[in-house]
Amino acid sequence: MALEIGERWEEIVDGLYTDVIITDKHGTIVYANDSTEYWFKMNKDEIIGNSVFELEKKRVFYPSVARMVIESSQKQTLIQQTRNEKKLLVTGNIIYDDKRNIEYIVCYSQDITEIEKMKSYIKKVENELENVKKELQYYQKLQMEDSHVVAKSPNMQRVLSMMDRVADTDATVLLTGESGVGKSLLAEQLHKKSNRKGEFVSINCSSIPESLIESELFGYKPGAFTGASQKGKVGLVEKAHNGTLFLDEIGELPVNVQAKLLMLIQEKTFYRIGDAQPKEVNFRLVAATNVNLEERIKEGAFREDLYFRLSVIHISIPPLRERQEDLLNLLMNMIKKFNKRYGRHKDLTHETIDCLLRYSWPGNVRELSNIIERLVLTIEEDVILPEHLPENINTAHLAAPFIEVGHKSLKEILEATEIRVLKDAREKYNSTTKMAKLLKVSQPTIVRKLKKYGL
Numbered sequence: 001m002a003l004e005i006g007e008r009w010e011e012i013v014d015g016l017y018t019d020v021i022i023t024d025k026h027g028t029i030v031y032a033n034d035s036t037e038y039w040f041k042m043n044k045d046e047i048i049g050n051s052v053f054e055l056e057k058k059r060v061f062y063p064s065v066a067r068m069v070i071e072s073s074q075k076q077t078l079i080q081q082t083r084n085e086k087k088l089l090v091t092g093n094i095i096y097d098d099k100r101n102i103e104y105i106v107c108y109s110q111d112i113t114e115i116e117k118m119k120s121y122i123k124k125v126e127n128e129l130e131n132v133k134k135e136l137q138y139y140q141k142l143q144m145e146d147s148h149v150v151a152k153s154p155n156m157q158r159v160l161s162m163m164d165r166v167a168d169t170d171a172t173v174l175l176t177g178e179s180g181v182g183k184s185l186l187a188e189q190l191h192k193k194s195n196r197k198g199e200f201v202s203i204n205c206s207s208i209p210e211s212l213i214e215s216e217l218f219g220y221k222p223g224a225f226t227g228a229s230q231k232g233k234v235g236l237v238e239k240a241h242n243g244t245l246f247l248d249e250i251g252e253l254p255v256n257v258q259a260k261l262l263m264l265i266q267e268k269t270f271y272r273i274g275d276a277q278p279k280e281v282n283f284r285l286v287a288a289t290n291v292n293l294e295e296r297i298k299e300g301a302f303r304e305d306l307y308f309r310l311s312v313i314h315i316s317i318p319p320l321r322e323r324q325e326d327l328l329n330l331l332m333n334m335i336k337k338f339n340k341r342y343g344r345h346k347d348l349t350h351e352t353i354d355c356l357l358r359y360s361w362p363g364n365v366r367e368l369s370n371i372i373e374r375l376v377l378t379i380e381e382d383v384i385l386p387e388h389l390p391e392n393i394n395t396a397h398l399a400a401p402f403i404e405v406g407h408k409s410l411k412e413i414l415e416a417t418e419i420r421v422l423k424d425a426r427e428k429y430n431s432t433t434k435m436a437k438l439l440k441v442s443q444p445t446i447v448r449k450l451k452k453y454g455l
């Protein structure tokens with residue numbers, strides 16, 4: 001049986017949270033329910049009789065759905081902004097007369113303020129995520145650039161091709177070379193080329209106190225010794241499972257730990273401190289040293305059998321002075337890297353590059369890297385000049401002709417010598433007459449030469 005609603009429909013519609021407005025075909029409001037007072041901040045009496053065109057103009061709501069229905073003669077749904085900062089999803093429905101002309105338009109809405117807020121929050125989070133993604137990509141690229149190995153020289157090419165040949169084997173590799181030649185960088189490179197799934201785990205044997213190195217490497221069982229953690233400790237050997245264990249400065253490894261390392265290499269097993277159960281591991285061992293291990297063996301500080309085990313593949317990395325062809329590339333790479341890292345735009349003049357190329361770099365790539373980083377950070381001007389360089393590098397171009405016969409013409413060598421002698425003389429005497437006397441030439445000759453060299 002149909003419900004007898006009769007006159008009570010108005011009471012029902014007034015009870016709705018949704019606003020309901022009915023207009024005639026001209027857009028004059030003929031009915032508004034109680035909720036409209038809340039949504040549009042107007043009394044019902046003011047709303048009824050008003051034109052939607054007027055209310056739209058006054059921005060009581062915008063846009064007017066009834067106006068759009070009248071203009072299009074079609075049902076419409078749109079998002080409307082109200083005077084009390086709410087967002088409504090409004091629909092305007094047509095009631096036709098007998099001749100299918102518009103008689104009334106019934107408008108009702110749904111509050112979507114929260115949904116819209118949520119949408120803009122999601123958009124904001126999405127944007128933030130996009131920024132974080134970009135930042136991450138930037139740092140990943142930077143890291144890749146940082147780990148780019150410069151190897152233009154035949155000497156370094158030989159090193160890289162040897163590494164390529166052994167990369168995917170299990171063979172233990174010993175990297176030797178002076179401090180700062182790039183042993184750690186190449187060890188990491190070897191791990192990347194090996195396609196091992198595990199981690200690259202690195203330990204510098206000289207930086208850990210002798211008493212701790214064993215537990216760092218092999219870990220220990222819970223409460224294995226006084227002061228040990230109750231949870232026990234996973235050692236680096238275990239962390240390197242399926243990866244690469246890099247032991248830097250292996251020459252400093254205490255003799256008792258050397259014995260354990262030997263067993264580990266031979267048996268692929270080890271014992272955590274305090275544990276009677278051996279553990280199996282699978283890793284590639286790479287060791288590096290800048291000391292002469294054969295000397296250490298003679299001194300009794302290094303086990304010969306371990307040395308033989310370690311040096312299955314021995315790669316010796318040449319010092320920077322033996323790979324001149326890499327120098328310019330390294331220089332350019334580092335300027336680019338540090339400019340990017342610190343947001344600077346520093347450049348080197350030809351004279352500065354010349355000084356840097358002539359220097360012998362006893363501290364190898366690390367010394368070069370440290371100097372370039374310092375220059376990029378501390379020089380105020382955008383162009384790095386020879387005078388910005390440390391004195392020992394800046395004077396390299398003066399000292400070089402004496403030892404670098406073969407690279408320069410006699411004329412250039414004589415001129416460079418003359419400049420150096422003139423500079424020395426001027427440091428002693430600040431008068432051209434005295435300088436002339438010292439060098440046993442006329443004073444006008446001194447003046448002419450100073451002018452010639454712009455001194």
Ligand SMILES: Nc1ncnc2c1ncn2[C@@H]1O[C@H](COP(=O)(O)OP(=O)(O)OP(=O)(O)O)[C@@H](O)[C@H]1O
Pocket residue numbers: 146147148149150151177178179180181182183184185186248289290330365366369
């Ligand atoms: N061929 C290279 N190309 C680019 N950068 C290099 C190269 N060789 C070394 N470097 C950089 O020089 C610095 C020193 O290198 P690394 O620490 O690998 O030297 P090392 O031989 O392990 O030194 P140490 O013996 O003191 O441990 C690092 O910043 C490294 O990235």
